[in-house]
Amino acid sequence: MDRVQVTIKDVVPTSTVLAPANVSMAAAPGTVNEAGGLIGAGRHQYPLAAGAFTVSDVFGARGGTHLGVDLAAPAGTPIYAAADGLVVASGAASGFGDWVVIDSLDESGRRYSTVYGHMYENGIFVHAGDIVLMGQHIADVGSNGESSGPHLHFELVPGGRLTGGHQVDPMPWLAGGTIPAPTTPYCENGFGTPGGNLASGKVPPELEIWYRRAGSLCPEIRASLLAAQGQAESGFRTDAVSPDGAQGIAQFMPGTAKALAPDGQPYVIDADGKGYASVLDPADAIIGQGRYMCAIAKTIEGWMSEGKVSGDLTALTVAAYNAGEGAVLASGGMPNQISRHYTETRPYVARILAAEPGFRSLGSEGRFQADQSSDLGPQIVAAGQQWLGTPYVFGGGGPGGPSDGGFDQAGFTAAAVFAASGSTITLPRTAEQQWERGEDVQLLNAKPGDLVFGSFGPRGPSDVGVYTGSGRMLHAEFGGKVSEVPLSNGMKARRISR
């Protein structure tokens, strides 16, 4: 599979797509910078040729539940990428039949997605990881999934469909407008990072980012635990309601949802910035679940240190989510007060703890998947980028990803190399030890994915990052977070090979 080059015959000349194309910012088609970033951000066009479709349903129809536009067209009508971008999902998706999600950058460099739905499996011509160009023939119109006739369901999602964004009406944008800024205030303020060790593809893709964020709120609670709990609570159904009144994907009782967390806000808050908080909104519910689980864990930790409660912290926290913290305190551990504790709570805990490892990812965080057949360097960069924004934690992280909520410098580079290599290259834990691995490369000849070392002392370097090109690196910033920053003075490069 060719990941970057796009042959010209696949590219529909924009002159045949008469709907207005905003090409004023277009760079040379197919231009990709050395770190894999797209040039030409901002240009866009209609996903179907002018005259080939009619709008059969508008954004916000069906009582506000229709989050895209429906463009009716005969089955087999070519669908074109509306913008240059990276394919982040391609294949089956609930309700969509098969879908394609393309992430692109707007004029301000912010991520947004275009989403294409109801195609048939054999009518999709791109794969996750492909870079596509505006106007590229990516799929054919179908009537797969929840569809009453051939049409393209098209969505525009500032902030990204799989990264916590919200759909907006795509029509003004298609007509030449600009993309509204994404509305994710809590996340922009660092409310949960996209870290959180979670296996890819185990939860519905649009939920993954929220479990990862919720799993980074406190060191006691992992994304994989919250995902296993979500499966047990609701089967990931966002509209689930239980006979006793628990609601939504995390099965919150209304009183608990509104109760105040230690930070003085309700457990369930408007995590995704849509303007209100709701237990029926998966983003709000999952972040609320993480907030509540973290609060329970801290309470139980306190009781354990006072000798009031004993047992496994994770198991007791899960038990308290089901039976209430009071049941754990009264029992001095795993709830044993009433028959329901035996018939419901204990099996609930056992089921979640058994399922949790299946949601864990070793070495890879979320969406990154190593491609053993392509060059290692760019993949080290791509793997490292998965953790941008993850907090700096002294001694944190390693080949398996973040630990204690974050990374230090060498923990970060070890994680990036391990994930990029498909779990085959395990670097040692310190910069000094990592320096002994790999071949010497003059800094002038360094390529993206080389490791760059600094702060040399008598025994070697104490600092390390991942070179991204143009004098910059991905680096766990002391006291900050994983960021892309300029190299420090005196850094030297080494190359890791398979």
Ligand SMILES: [Zn+2]
């Ligand atoms: Zn639709």
